[in-house]
Amino acid sequence: MQHRKLAFIGAGNMTRSIIAGLVASGYPADHIMASNRSRPKLDALAADYGIKVTQSNGEACEFADAIVLSVKPQMMEDVCAALQQDTDLSGKLYISIAAGLPVERLQQMLGAEYPVVRVMPNTPSLLGQGMSGLYADSSVNEDDRNYVDGVMSAVGKTLWVTEEDGINGVIAAAGSSPAYFFLFLQAMQEESMRMGFSEDDARLLVQQAMLGAAQMVCENPDLMLSELRAQVTSKGGTTAAAIQSFIDSDISGIVSKAMQSAVARADEMAKSL
Numbered sequence: 001m002q003h004r005k006l007a008f009i010g011a012g013n014m015t016r017s018i019i020a021g022l023v024a025s026g027y028p029a030d031h032i033m034a035s036n037r038s039r040p041k042l043d044a045l046a047a048d049y050g051i052k053v054t055q056s057n058g059e060a061c062e063f064a065d066a067i068v069l070s071v072k073p074q075m076m077e078d079v080c081a082a083l084q085q086d087t088d089l090s091g092k093l094y095i096s097i098a099a100g101l102p103v104e105r106l107q108q109m110l111g112a113e114y115p116v117v118r119v120m121p122n123t124p125s126l127l128g129q130g131m132s133g134l135y136a137d138s139s140v141n142e143d144d145r146n147y148v149d150g151v152m153s154a155v156g157k158t159l160w161v162t163e164e165d166g167i168n169g170v171i172a173a174a175g176s177s178p179a180y181f182f183l184f185l186q187a188m189q190e191e192s193m194r195m196g197f198s199e200d201d202a203r204l205l206v207q208q209a210m211l212g213a214a215q216m217v218c219e220n221p222d223l224m225l226s227e228l229r230a231q232v233t234s235k236g237g238t239t240a241a242a243i244q245s246f247i248d249s250d251i252s253g254i255v256s257k258a259m260q261s262a263v264a265r266a267d268e269m270a271k272s273l
């Protein structure tokens with residue numbers, strides 16, 4: 001993988017997740033700089049991963065060949081406007097991880113049609129287990145595409161989408177979905193506690209079941225998910241009773257509605273940014 005100088009503007013949860021995974025994969029820490037408005041997250045990043053940090057977004061941009069824009073979508077316009085005043089933004093590659101912010105709108109904010117790759121990552125990147133969707137229009141050259149693919153592949157798996165709209169599907173299926181799984185596990189933990197398990201024991205039961213199930217999915221790519229489910233489900237048994245309860249509560253409809261809500265919110269954000 002190329003080791004270009006890489007800056008992160010905004011040093012929050014997602015930046016930390018990507019930097020952790022990148023440094024663990026061998027990306028040189030001295031080629032990474034993060035900027036943030038306040039100091040504490042920067043100090044923690046410098047201490048934990050040995051990267052360079054600054055409170056000046058302009059300094060981070062000047063340092064870098066490639067710039068990850070990682071502030072909240074609602075902050076992006078102000079951040080870009082300030083950068084345009086301070087810094088020469090030309091000749092760099094921009095990687096936007098902001099949800100709901102179209103490339104064209106970001107280029108307006110940056111003041112020119114700079115090459116932009118949109119990436120939708122997720123927080124398991126922290127462990128090298130991320131899932132990122134990527135989109136680039138035809139103005140991004142192959143070398144830049146390969147570079148961004150290399151960065152995100154270092155922290156997990158990548159999937160390119162050919163239409164920008166596909167990024168909203170990635171948000172629903174992978175960007176936001178770690179939170180769905182956490183919510184589901186939390187509900188299971190709480191019910192296990194009502195059955196008498198301590199908080200720790202309840203967590204152990206559900207987290208290990210989840211990990212084992214996820215590994216079975218990953219290690220059996222030829223088995224359909226419905227087949228894996230069938231292997232657990234004895235006719236007339238306990239699993240069948242639980243699964244029937246989910247079906248009676250319209251689990252497919254619940255999931256569909258939640259994922260469509262994420263997409264609708266991304267569309268709504270795109271109109272307001």
Ligand SMILES: NC(=O)C1=CN([C@@H]2O[C@H](COP(=O)(O)OP(=O)(O)OC[C@H]3O[C@@H](n4cnc5c(N)ncnc54)[C@H](O)[C@@H]3O)[C@@H](O)[C@H]2O)C=CC1
Pocket residue numbers: 009010011012013014015035036037038041057070071072073075079097098099120121122123175176
């Ligand atoms: N958290 C997640 O799971 C994912 C987040 N994203 C996207 O990543 C971006 C960042 O999200 P999070 O890391 O979750 O948010 P966050 O709130 O944890 O981090 C944003 C950081 O930007 C900093 N910041 C605010 N204004 C700034 C400025 N003017 N200059 C420099 N830094 C500034 C804040 O202090 C904060 O540390 C968002 O655009 C979000 O849509 C995308 C995929 C997943």
Ligand SMILES: O=C(O)[C@@H]1CCC=N1
Pocket residue numbers: 099171175176
């Ligand atoms: O909640 C959000 O808007 C961001 C994008 C995907 C995950 N977190």
